[in-house]
Amino acid sequence: MAICTCHNLGRPLIVPLSLTKIPSRNCKFSVQSCSLSSNQSQKKLVVEVKEKLGRDYHSLPVGKNGRDDEEMILWFLKDRKFSVDEAVSKLTKAIKWRAEFRVSELSEESVKSIANTGKAYVHDSLDVYGRPVLMVVASNHFPAVHDPIENEKLCVFLIEKALQKLPAGKEQILGIFDLRGFSNENADLKFLTFLFNVFYYYYPSRLGQVLFVEAPFIFKPIWHVAKPLLRSYASLASFCSVETLRKEYFTEETLPTNFRE
Structure with missing residues (x-):
């Protein structure tokens, strides 16, 4: 207990010590010490x-x-x-x-030919959460025509490019699969597995979320087969509409061109 005098009433006033105790600097020092110890x-x-x-x-x-x-x-x-x-x-x-x-x-020049198909690119703007965006346009991907090695090189080059765009304090990127116009000719389970394996083994915890936009019915069986192969990364994937993408992930200024009306 602490005793002090109330000048207006002229009698002692008993105040609990807990109310008069000033926080000790040792508390702050203790927190800093824990932080320093962790570092x-x-x-x-x-x-x-x-x-x-x-x-x-x-x-x-x-x-x-x-x-x-x-x-x-x-x-x-x-x-x-x-x-x-x-x-x-x-x-x-x-x-x-x-x-x-x-x-x-790997460089822009070394992947130029396959990149010109428009099958994948790194979006110029970040999403609303400050993440670089790796965009895949599935309808432009033809595994029977395109060299799988070139596809893999483009994939890795774009991952590297996206990571270089990470703002200070940010650690993960967003992957978007535009599935509008997707057909059986675009199906490529082998490449999808390669993509997620690359993230799992060589760029761990860098992929923060994957959006499958406007997935058609024929994509669902492919996802059913692919999902177990993707291990923990399967939980990062979600299906959404173009409208959801527009409202929840971008502003009017940052929305990718292929999703503008």
């Missing part, structure tokens, strides 16, 4: 992963997206719930794949 723990794990990769997988490339890329290491640690062994395992596969696929050599 320090993460940095320690990043160093541990980097040293393990350097020691056990010294043949892997270094530099951007290499075995000593601390930003990439931290991302995979987060994806693997900060398990060093699991992060090392997944990172090793990802770095090897990037080298074998020659991701760093």
